[in-house]
Amino acid sequence: MDLDNIRIVLVNTSHPGNIGGVARAMKNMGLSRLYLVEPRQFPHEEADWRAASAGDVLQSAVVTPTLEEAIGDCQFVVGTSARERRIPWPLLDPRQCAQRMASASSQQQVAVLFGREDRGLTNEELKLCNLHLHVPTSEAYSSLNLAMAVQIVCYELRMLQAQPVLPRSEDDQWDTPFTSVENMERFYVHLEQTLTDIEFLDPAAPRQLMSRLRRLYSRVRLDEMELNILRGILTETQKWVARANKSR
Amino acid sequence: MDLDNIRIVLVNTSHPGNIGGVARAMKNMGLSRLYLVEPRQFPHEEADWRAASAGDVLQSAVVTPTLEEAIGDCQFVVGTSARERRIPWPLLDPRQCAQRMASASSQQQVAVLFGREDRGLTNEELKLCNLHLHVPTSEAYSSLNLAMAVQIVCYELRMLQAQPVLPRSEDDQWDTPFTSVENMERFYVHLEQTLTDIEFLDPAAPRQLMSRLRRLYSRVRLDEMELNILRGILTETQKWVARANKSR
Numbered sequence: 001m002d003l004d005n006i007r008i009v010l011v012n013t014s015h016p017g018n019i020g021g022v023a024r025a026m027k028n029m030g031l032s033r034l035y036l037v038e039p040r041q042f043p044h045e046e047a048d049w050r051a052a053s054a055g056d057v058l059q060s061a062v063v064t065p066t067l068e069e070a071i072g073d074c075q076f077v078v079g080t081s082a083r084e085r086r087i088p089w090p091l092l093d094p095r096q097c098a099q100r101m102a103s104a105s106s107q108q109q110v111a112v113l114f115g116r117e118d119r120g121l122t123n124e125e126l127k128l129c130n131l132h133l134h135v136p137t138s139e140a141y142s143s144l145n146l147a148m149a150v151q152i153v154c155y156e157l158r159m160l161q162a163q164p165v166l167p168r169s170e171d172d173q174w175d176t177p178f179t180s181v182e183n184m185e186r187f188y189v190h191l192e193q194t195l196t197d198i199e200f201l202d203p204a205a206p207r208q209l210m211s212r213l214r215r216l217y218s219r220v221r222l223d224e225m226e227l228n229i230l231r232g233i234l235t236e237t238q239k240w241v242a243r244a245n246k247s248r
Numbered sequence: 249m250d251l252d253n254i255r256i257v258l259v260n261t262s263h264p265g266n267i268g269g270v271a272r273a274m275k276n277m278g279l280s281r282l283y284l285v286e287p288r289q290f291p292h293e294e295a296d297w298r299a300a301s302a303g304d305v306l307q308s309a310v311v312t313p314t315l316e317e318a319i320g321d322c323q324f325v326v327g328t329s330a331r332e333r334r335i336p337w338p339l340l341d342p343r344q345c346a347q348r349m350a351s352a353s354s355q356q357q358v359a360v361l362f363g364r365e366d367r368g369l370t371n372e373e374l375k376l377c378n379l380h381l382h383v384p385t386s387e388a389y390s391s392l393n394l395a396m397a398v399q400i401v402c403y404e405l406r407m408l409q410a411q412p413v414l415p416r417s418e419d420d421q422w423d424t425p426f427t428s429v430e431n432m433e434r435f436y437v438h439l440e441q442t443l444t445d446i447e448f449l450d451p452a453a454p455r456q457l458m459s460r461l462r463r464l465y466s467r468v469r470l471d472e473m474e475l476n477i478l479r480g481i482l483t484e485t486q487k488w489v490a491r492a493n494k495s496r
Contacts, residue, residue: 072429090466136406141301151400158386
C-alpha cells in the first residue's frame with residue numbers, strides 16, 4: 001500500500017470551501033495528491049480557510065481542463081456514485097473499495113473521482129471507471145457533502161494502515177441495567193469522602209488516586225446492583241470511622 | 249441497534265458552521281439527536297446553511313448549560329480524544345467503538361462527546377466517559393475538523409446497518425501491467441468502429457451495446473497483453489470486412 005500512488009480527483013467543484021475541506025481531510029489521513037478538473041473557483045480564499053494547515057495540498061494541486069488529463073496515466077479508477085444506474089456497474093462500499101485501492105496502489109496509479117456537489121459524476125465519467133463506490137446513507141437524506149465523502153474514503157484507507165487495537169467484550173446479555181453517569185458521579189463523591197475519612201486519600205496531596213479509580217470503574221461499567229453494593233460498603237466503612245473517632 | 253438511542257454531544261463549539269455540518273453528517277447517516285453544551289453561537293445562519301436539508305436536526309437540538317445535563321441519563325458514554333494521556337484510558341478506534349455503541353443502544357442511552365475545535369475535551373470531561381475513541385490520523389496533521397470527526401463516527405454506525413456487498417477478488421498477483429485509461433479509450437473507439445463495420449452495431453440505433461461492453465471490460469480490467477490481443481482481433485476482422493466489400 002502506497003498512499004502516494006492514490007490521487008483524489010474532484011470534477012467541476014462549485015464551492016471553493018469544499019476544495020479546502022477536501023485538502024484538510026486528505027492530509028489528516030496521509031494523502032497528498034489532489035487533482036481538480038475544471039473547478040469553478042480556484043484558487044480562492046475560502047479554500048485556503050477551510051484547508052487550515054493543509055495549504056500545501058492545495059498549492060500542489062493539479063488543475064486540468066478535462067477528466068481524461070487527470071487520470072490518463074492511471075491503471076485503476078474508482079468513481080463515487082449515489083445513483084442507481086440503468087446498467088448496474090460493479091459497486092462496492094468504501095471499506096471494500098479501500099482494500100482494492102490499497103492493494104492496487106503498491107504498483108499502480110489509482111484515482112478516486114468525486115463529482116459535482118449537485119449532481120455527481122455524469123454517466124460518461126462513470127463509464128471511465130473500473131469500479132463504482134457508494135457510501136451507504138440514510139434514505140431520508142442521502143446527499144453527502146463532497147468533503148465528507150472524501151473524508152470517509154480517506155479514513156478507510158487510513159484504517160488499513162492503523163494499528164489494530166484489541167477488541168473488548170460485549171455486554172448485550174447483561175442481566176441488570178447499567179447505571180447512569182449521575183449515579184456514578186454520586187458514587188465518586190461518596191468514594192472520595194470515604195477514602196479521605198479512612199485517611200487513605202490526603203486531600204492536600206491527592207496524586208492520581210481518584211483518576212485511577214475512575215478509570216477502573218469506567219472500564220468495567222457498573223450495573224445498578226454492583227453500584228448499590230459498593231455504596232453499601234462505603235456507608236458501612238464510614239460508620240466504623242465514626243465509631244472509632246467517637247471512642248478516641 | 250437503535251440509532252435513536254445514540255446522541256451526539258458537542259461541547260463548547262466555537263463555529264456555528266461546524267454545528268450545521270454535524271447536523272447534516274448525522275442525518276445523512278440516520279442519526280437525529282443532537283445535544284449542544286454551551287455553544288458559542290446558536291442558532292446561527294451559518295449553521296443553517298451548512299446543515300442544508302438537515303434543518304430539522306438543528307431545530308430539535310437540545311442546548312444545555314452543562315455537560316452533566318446533556319448526559320445525566322446515559323448508561324454508556326464515549327469521549328473522543330486526540331491526545332495521549334498520562335493515565336491511558338480504554339481507547340478504541342471508531343470501528344470498534346461503533347460496535348460497542350450499537351450493541352449498547354438496543355437497551356441503553358448512549359452518548360458520544362466531541363470537544364472544542366481547538367482543544368477537544370478537558371480531562372475532567374474525559375473522566376466522565378466509559379470509553380475513549382480515537383480517530384487514526386496522519387502524524388503530519390492530526391487535527392480533524394469537528395464535523396469530519398462526527399461524520400466518521402456516524403458512518404461507522406451506518407456501516408453496521410448497511411447490507412454487505414460481496415467482496416471481489418484481488419489482482420495484486422497479476423503478471424502483466426494493467427492498461428491505462430488512454431489505451432482503453434482508444435480500444436473502445438476501435439471496437440465501436442469494428443462493430444459498425446461488421447454491421448453488428450447500427451449507429452442510428454446503438455441501444456446500450458457500447459455501455460454493456462464498457463461495463464464488461466471495466467469489470468475485468470484488461471492488462472496490456474489482453475488489450476493487444478483484442479485489438480489484433482479487431483484489426484483482423486476489419487481486414488475481412490474490407491476484403492468482402494471489395495469482392496462485392
